[in-house]
Amino acid sequence: MxxxxxxxxxxxxxxxxxxxxxxxxxxxxxxxxxxxxxxxxxxxxxxxxxxxxxxxxxxxxxxxxxxxxxxxxxxxxxPYWPADPWEQAEVLRWMFFEQYSHEPAIAVNRYLRRFVAERSAFDEERLRHNHPRGERALDVMEARLAGHDWLVGEGPTIADIALYAYTRVADEGGFDLAPRPGIGRWLARMEALPGYFPMxxxxxxxxxxxxx
Amino acid sequence: MxxxxxxxxxxxxxxxxxxxxxxxxxxxxxxxxxxxxxxxxxxxxxxxxxxxxxxxxxxxxxxxxxxxxxxxxxxxxxPYWPADPWEQAEVLRWMFFEQYSHEPAIAVNRYLRRFVAERSAFDEERLRHNHPRGERALDVMEARLAGHDWLVGEGPTIADIALYAYTRVADEGGFDLAPRPGIGRWLARMEALPGYFPMxxxxxxxxxxxxx
Missing domain, CATH: 3.40.30.10 (Glutaredoxin)
Structure with missing residues (x-):
């Protein structure tokens, strides 16, 4: 196993x-x-x-x-790693975006707010530094998801999994998804897939x- | 073109x-x-x-x-993206390591030291915060390269390119490669390949x- x-x-x-x-x-x-x-x-x-x-x-x-x-x-x-070379590259584009531009802002702010009992002045600066970066990352996602069901192609891929995880708990990092209806519909779409379970x-x- | x-x-x-x-x-x-x-x-x-x-x-x-x-x-x-599924995953493992654990310490400290004329107190804290993280990332590379010619398999791949770029200029971020001879030999190996040119x-x- x-x-x-x-x-x-x-x-x-x-x-x-x-x-x-x-x-x-x-x-x-x-x-x-x-x-x-x-x-x-x-x-x-x-x-x-x-x-x-x-x-x-x-x-x-x-x-x-x-x-x-x-x-x-x-x-x-x-199908979660498409066979088409362009779609593979697009999947990786979203996944590298997540690890470099999304996670370090959204997941780190969630971690600092939720799991660090006594935040230092440096932590508070990091929260402020990261916040606009996380907002921008969510805007990039919204621009895609406002007009498409999935991040790449016509079905779910590992790009959707990679972005779903911390987007779903972005509120715990101080980010508001309400003004981003495309993301909201996509989250619901992910949660309706067979095999889904919450974190x-x-x-x-x-x-x-x-x-x- | x-x-x-x-x-x-x-x-x-x-x-x-x-x-x-x-x-x-x-x-x-x-x-x-x-x-x-x-x-x-x-x-x-x-x-x-x-x-x-x-x-x-x-x-x-x-x-x-x-x-x-x-x-x-x-x-x-x-050959720079191997056909073997395990080797593909190993290539991506190094590439995600680079974007998440190496670049944000080594490249960011290089940027702050080299391109930011007037660093804020927050920038100075970031330099201090990032430094041990960059050292650790270099140690992880050295552990592999002390005993292997390339990061994955028996020849150069895009994992080597991804790690080479900022490792080569790590000194500009305040990192010392001298105590890491495996990295030193690997840098020389990269620079001896046909088609190589400096940044x-x-x-x-x-x-x-x-x-x-």
């Missing part, structure tokens, strides 16, 4: 879990918690040298990190404590 | 130029300069809504953004002013 290191509060972990939900792939989960600093420990760096969740272990023992790479690996050969719902057949 | 929006100081633009050098693809360049704020202008956002260089226009008029997506599109069907060398057959 597949093994996943991560927790139920991480959007990056959720991306992998949601694709596996779509694909009907069962997994066991080893609970690794950012708020306890576990990803940065030597024990976890022995699994994934960059010290970040998610990481996955295949049945043959190989380990893969980076949510975007994991999504592409498991979607390869399915904090457990889907592992077994949960182990870290390290295990 | 291919059109590229960007400048000679951007590592993200260099990645695309270097792959095109390897592939022998000629291009014209429209000079878009971050230090003049041009990527964020409405004129450039009409080309690339996220307001960042590089962007490229194919001969049929289609436009693509995000260096990682552009690299994958042009490498598709060449600031002009390779466009024509350069136009922005907007054009």
């Amino acid at each position: 597949l093994t996943l290191w991560g927790n139920l509060e991480s959007g990056n972990v959720y991306k992998v879990r949601l694709l596996w939900g779509w694909l009907g792939l069962p997994h066991r989960r080893i609970d690794v918690d950012q708020t306890r600093g576990e990803p940065a420990t030597p024990a976890f760096r022995a699994v994934n040298p960059i010290g970040k969740v998610p990481a996955v272990r295949l049945e043959d023992g190989r380990v893969l990190g980076e949510s975007g790479a994991i999504l592409q690996f498991f979607a390869n050969g399915t 904090r719902q457990e889907t592992a057949v077994e949960v182990l404590e870290f390290p295990s | 291919l059109t590229l929006w960007g400048n000679l100081e951007s590592g993200n633009v260099y990645k695309v130029r270097l792959l095109w050098g390897w592939l022998g693809l000629p291009h014209r360049r429209i000079d878009v300069d971050q230090t003049r704020g041009e990527p964020a202008t409405p004129a450039f956002r009409a080309v690339n809504p996220i307001g960042k260089v590089p962007a490229v226009r194919l001969e049929d008029g289609r436009v693509l953004g995000e260096s990682g997506a552009i690299l994958q599109f042009f490498a598709n069907g060449t 600031r060398q002009e390779t466009a057959v024509e350069v136009l002013e922005f907007p054009s």
